[in-house]
Structures are given as C-alpha cells and as structure tokens.
Amino acid sequence: MGKVYKVGLIGCGHIAETYFRAHKYFNNFKIIKCADINKLAAQKCAKTYKISSASVDELLKDKEIQIILNLTIPNAHYLIAKKSLLNGKHVYSEKPLAVSFKDGKELIKIAKRKKLFIGNAPDTFLGGGNQKARELLDKKVIGKVKFGTGIFAYPGIQSYHPNPEPWFAKKGGGPVIDMGPYYLTALVNLLGPAKEVTSISSKGVNKRTIGVGPKKGKRFKVECPTTYFSTIKFHNGTIIRLTLSFDVISHLRNHIELYGENGSMIVPDPNMFGGSVLISKKLGSKWKNHQTNKMSLGKINIRSQSSRANESPTNANYRGVGLSEMINSIQMKKIHRCNGNLSLHVLNIIEAIHLSARNNKKQRISVKCEKPKPFSNKEELNIDDGFFKNFMGIINMYKKEKDLIYRDLLIYFTEYFFEKNEKSSSYDKKSFFEKRFFILKNINNFFTYNLNHNTLIHSIEAKLNE
C-alpha cells in the first residue's frame, strides 16, 4: 500500500475548508499542521480541524511535513512556494502560480534544480465537465475547432468576501489573475497551448464597498482594470474571444462555446467540476446533452448553499484532486497533470493579456506546455495509496446512495479490483475466485435484504485482508 503524505497548510482563509473536505474523497494525503501570517487564523483553523498550528517558518522547517499546500493570497504564492522548495518540500499552490511571469519561471527552475514537484490549481479541468468535453473533442464529434468564446462576468468578490482588497490591488488584482486560470487552463486542456494574445481593458468603478464581515460597509479603492476583452490564438489555429469581468451585474451567456467544422459545443463552467456538455450539429437542431453526473468527478457533492461563488447547491466540487494526483505522480515517478509547466504557460498568457491591454500591442506567448493527458475514470481510481484503499474509499464515497447505480458501481469496482489483482497480486487462484464470489454475493445481499452499509464494508474489508 502506498503511503499517506503529510501536508502542511499555509494560508488558513476562505478556501481552506474545501481542501479539508477533500480528505473525504482522496486518501493519499492528510493535512496535519497549519500556519498563517495571521496567527489567530491559524489557531482557529487548527481548532476547527483538530490539527496543530505553527508559525509559517516552523511549518516550513517541520521535518514531518513532505508537502506544503499554499492557500495564501496570489501575491504571496511566489514567496511561500519558493520557501517551501528551498526547505526541501514539494509544493502545491492555489492559482495562479505567481503574479508575475518572471517569478513563476524562477519557481519552475528551483523545483527542477531541487528535484521537487511543484503543482498548481486549478484542478477543475480534471472534473467531469472538462474531461467529457475533451473526450468528445478528441473523438472529433464537432470536427476541428475553429473559433470559440469564453465568458466570466459578475459584480466582484466584495459582496461575499470579508477581505476583498487583494482582488482589486494594482499587483495581483483583477479578473484575469483571479478567474483567468480556470478558463485558460480549461482551454489549454481542450485546445493545447496558446500562441498569441491581444487585449483591451477597462475599470468599471473607482471605489467598492465591502459587503460582509468585520469591515462591512468600508469603501476601498480599485487599483486595477476590472474588465478585459481578449483574443487568444492557439497553436492549433483556434481563435478564442475571452471576456473576464468584475463589472457585470448579471448575464445569461454560456461559459465556453467552441465552434467546430461539424458542430458547436458548450463546455460547462470551468470553475466547477461537473455540468453537462451540449452539442449541436445543425442550425436550429436540439442540443444533445452529455451529462457528467455519473462520472466520479462530476457527481454532485455540494447540496447546501454556500456563500462562495464556486459552490452553489447543485455542484460538483472536488478541489484537491490535483494535489492527490500530484502525490500519486510523486510515488509513480511520472509527470502530474496540474504541473508547473502548465501553470507557467497559463501565467504567461495572463501576463500577455495584461501587457497587451496596457500597450495596445499583440503579445506572443513565449513558453509552451504539453496538452495534459486525458484523466480517465480508471486512472481516477488509482489516485490514492494503493488500489485496495481506493476501492474501499470509493465504496464509502457512495455509501448513502443505496440505488442501482451504486450497486452497479460496486460490482464494477469489484470486478476491476480483481481484474487488476489477477495479474499482479499474491492471491492464489482458488482464494481469488472465492473472494470475488463472496464480495459479489454480499453486494447483492446488501441490496436484496437492505443490509447495513457498515456490515457490507466490514465484510468486504475482512475478506480482502484474509
């Protein structure tokens, strides 16, 4: 069985909760300590999640910790990631990699030199929505993609975030730094790397008002442009028109639309993991709905309203999968998907958008990256430490859903587990078939006789451990 990596969290703010929840889905890491520039925030986080807190420097030097999870604000990503690497630790940061391309390049260099992994959000492109779109594009369902549009537009973070100022700061502020990584990473996953960019920007208002928290009602200055219209040309020839704005009250446009030679595709929100991919192959025809809610990273897991923009009541949010996949890649000695080269390329596009808007000139993207490999369901199963643990994790994940899909899933995983073990494991043939038969019988009994879920889990676990 592979090991569980010990993670130290730096930056105990808004998004930390989502990563603690990821323990439920991915069991190859455990956040064991936390730190924050704000000592009280770290202490509160430690108390909530029953872990210990430390100072940032103590955490960086802690020998028990193998990976730093960097959930600080964008302006601090570079420094914390750099210190993590220099202290001999792998690092996984929230998006973006850094706020300047120069700093991002330096981080990739250090990671290479120190032979450490550097990973970066967003990992939403590993979710059902973007992966389904990728699968359909790779199958050439709409043919070669020639053009497309993308839009993220809303009134800004100040209404629901107690500390919104960094989102409007001169350095590190604006919608391209904040939301660009989701759209650009999703587009690179679908179309490959970008080649050149032109852009124009505008600032909606000069001052904003904080809507929640202790500073509610306080006015603060907007120091950066808050709306960008960009045109991005990709190496494969596709041209995308991207709108990113903090100045729009409401809109009813789709997140990403791709126009191919044989049809058009609507790609679900790249800030989420699930959603349907829609395809129309004829003018005026019905849009065919390719659902993702049966995919393991498309299944709805958020059912209660949260104040955060990325969590509405019917969404799939599996943030943390990128960290888990990176850990799996460390163990398997392979390149992870949310890797430094991908996030550096995205940062290169972000900086090019800013520069083009400022200079009114086309900007070339200087660093390329590989298009990430598709993330298949089979591989998702292999994310954690050892197939056995994964198998049990999956069973537990679907615990409350005593329906036929759950039964089919259990049977599927059982067969898959044994198929995998047949080739490699130490099971002898007789006990192998006996175990398989026992488990399948128990699964069927579970449904037929409405047995207790824990009884089923324990019986499977005991049998596999025999």
Ligand SMILES: NC(=O)c1ccc[n+]([C@@H]2O[C@H](COP(=O)([O-])OP(=O)(O)OC[C@H]3O[C@@H](n4cnc5c(N)ncnc54)[C@H](O)[C@@H]3O)[C@@H](O)[C@H]2O)c1
């Ligand atoms: N809030 C969201 O819904 C959301 C969603 C996805 C991604 N993100 C990303 O997650 C990151 C954090 O966002 P957030 O909303 O949690 O922000 P936040 O302001 O709520 O929390 C950031 C925390 O980092 C701490 N911090 C800042 N500089 C630090 C430093 N130098 N050393 C140690 N700690 C430091 C702050 O004290 C704060 O507690 C950002 O990169 C953001 O883009 C946020």
